[in-house]
Amino acid sequence: MKDIRKNIIYENIKKYFEETSISDIKPNSWKVPIGGGFYGADEVNAVVECYLNGSLSIQEPVIEFERNFSEYIGMKYGVASNSGTSANILALDALIKNGKLNRGDYVVVPSTTFISVATPILQLGLIPLYVDIDAYTLNLDLNELEGAIKAHEPKCIMAVHTLGNPLNMDRLMSIVDGTDIQVIEDCCEAHGAEWDGKKIGSFGAMSTWSFYVAHHITTAEGGMVLTNSDELEITLRELREFGRDKSYSGKRYGITSGNLVDFDERYTFDKVGWNFRMADAPAAFGNQQLKKLDDMIDIRLKNASRLIDGLFECKMISTFPHNNDVVKNSFYSFPIICDNNVSRNDMARFLESKGIETRSIMCGTLSDQPALCDEPMVEYGGLVDSRMIRDKAFFVGCHPLLGDDEIDYVINIVKEYLRGL
Numbered sequence: 098m099k100d101i102r103k104n105i106i107y108e109n110i111k112k113y114f115e116e117t118s119i120s121d122i123k124p125n126s127w128k129v130p131i132g133g134g135f136y137g138a139d140e141v142n143a144v145v146e147c148y149l150n151g152s153l154s155i156q157e158p159v160i161e162f163e164r165n166f167s168e169y170i171g172m173k174y175g176v177a178s179n180s181g182t183s184a185n186i187l188a189l190d191a192l193i194k195n196g197k198l199n200r201g202d203y204v205v206v207p208s209t210t211f212i213s214v215a216t217p218i219l220q221l222g223l224i225p226l227y228v229d230i231d232a233y234t235l236n237l238d239l240n241e242l243e244g245a246i247k248a249h250e251p252k253c254i255m256a257v258h259t260l261g262n263p264l265n266m267d268r269l270m271s272i273v274d275g276t277d278i279q280v281i282e283d284c285c286e287a288h289g290a291e292w293d294g295k296k297i298g299s300f301g302a303m304s305t306w307s308f309y310v311a312h313h314i315t316t317a318e319g320g321m322v323l324t325n326s327d328e329l330e331i332t333l334r335e336l337r338e339f340g341r342d343k344s345y346s347g348k349r350y351g352i353t354s355g356n357l358v359d360f361d362e363r364y365t366f367d368k369v370g371w372n373f374r375m376a377d378a379p380a381a382f383g384n385q386q387l388k389k390l391d392d393m394i395d396i397r398l399k400n401a402s403r404l405i406d407g408l409f410e411c412k413m414i415s416t417f418p419h420n421n422d423v424v425k426n427s428f429y430s431f432p433i434i435c436d437n438n439v440s441r442n443d444m445a446r447f448l449e450s451k452g453i454e455t456r457s458i459m460c461g462t463l464s465d466q467p468a469l470c471d472e473p474m475v476e477y478g479g480l481v482d483s484r485m486i487r488d489k490a491f492f493v494g495c496h497p498l499l500g501d502d503e504i505d506y507v508i509n510i511v512k513e514y515l516r517g518l
């Protein structure tokens with residue numbers, strides 16, 4: 098009887114989604130929202146199944162999600178977390194605990210990106226070394242990076258793939274080759290992007306991921322760290338769960354460690370850790386999303402291509418180019434960079450007045466942020482491109498909730514604004 102009831106629930110959820118259109122899961126009333134989860138009965142049923150079966154935390158769905166996602170990217174291990182921010186904290190902390198980073202070391206941060214690339218560095222007693230970006234790729238300027246390495250000898254680089262655009266990982270890895278500089282790829286905006294046929298997130302010592310709502314796949318909130326290193330995987334798992342020794346065997350007493358004698362193993366901790374675990378329900382949701390990731394990326398690429406072609410004739414703005422044999426941008430979103438004669442703020446306000454949601458390119462220039470400007474830091478050079486992008490650029494959505502009609506609407510509204518200047 099119980100199984101019959103379960104099946105009725107699953108069937109009803111399926112029917113509900115068969116009768117539902119995309120507008121029912123659109124996150125808000127924007128005509129063209131900046132992002133939003135693209136999901137259906139498979140994801141919701143997977144979540145319901147967890148709760149009906151008593152699968153709550155760190156059981157099969159999480160293990161499966163770690164295995165499936167790390168396999169998709171081509172890395173040996175995945176350690177799921179509750180956000181991309183916590184993934185960055187875990188990755189940096191694992192390097193500290195494994196002796197590859199010491200408090201006070203410099204960590205390179207591209208000056209234009211999201212705040213959670215810089216805050217974990219400060220929270221762990223490291224110092225951000227802000228390096229300029231390249232205004233065409235919105236990624237770290239690798240010439241500037243070479244100068245910054247010579248000048249300040251950083252021990253780690255946060256290699257961010259901005260808005261889905263892959264950083265030139267061949268050049269980055271050759272810059273660090275033969276040094277002790279660790280590379281953490283922050284791939285929170287770039288699921289499925291590739292550099293020269295190889296998936297980003299598989300080049301550095303670790304890569305970090307976000308599954309927040311607007312990202313290529315979502316678990317609502319969630320993240321992951323990937324690594325090929327046996328040692329880092331163990332440390333990441335220990336740090337994710339309070340700092341408990343991973344060799345924990347369930348033995349109740351008999352542990353003698355620190356100043357404890359004959360103590361309960363479950364409550365014995367070797368490291369100062371965190372609790373950043375992902376619950377089973379989001380992982381189950383993520384497992385279903387992952388099956389659709391390539392198809393969802395194809396929709397992003399189609400939308401981005403249509404925007405690039407549609408805006409090609411607009412000489413007062415620039416955008417990302419089409420993909421080519423080397424660069425596979427997975428288009429987290431679609432940037433528009435205004436030239437000197439166009440006010441970014443006025444143009445973004447105009448688009449918003451027409452129902453098109455916009456965002457600045459993440460945090461503008463990180464070292465100008467109120468939370469960061471008085472914290473320890475080094476700025477390498479004048480961060481000229483970063484400050485130009487801070488003042489002249491914004492992005493709009495190109496995610497799978499948008500179809501040709503919405504994309505054409507964006508193109509027409511942008512043209513209408515530029516014609517009126």
Ligand SMILES: Cc1ncc(COP(=O)(O)O)c(C=O)c1O
Pocket residue numbers: 179180181182183185210211213214257283285286306307308309319320
């Ligand atoms: C580059 C980058 N790193 C880290 C994060 C943090 O991810 P989360 O929102 O899951 O904490 C984000 C968020 O979008 C991001 O864009």
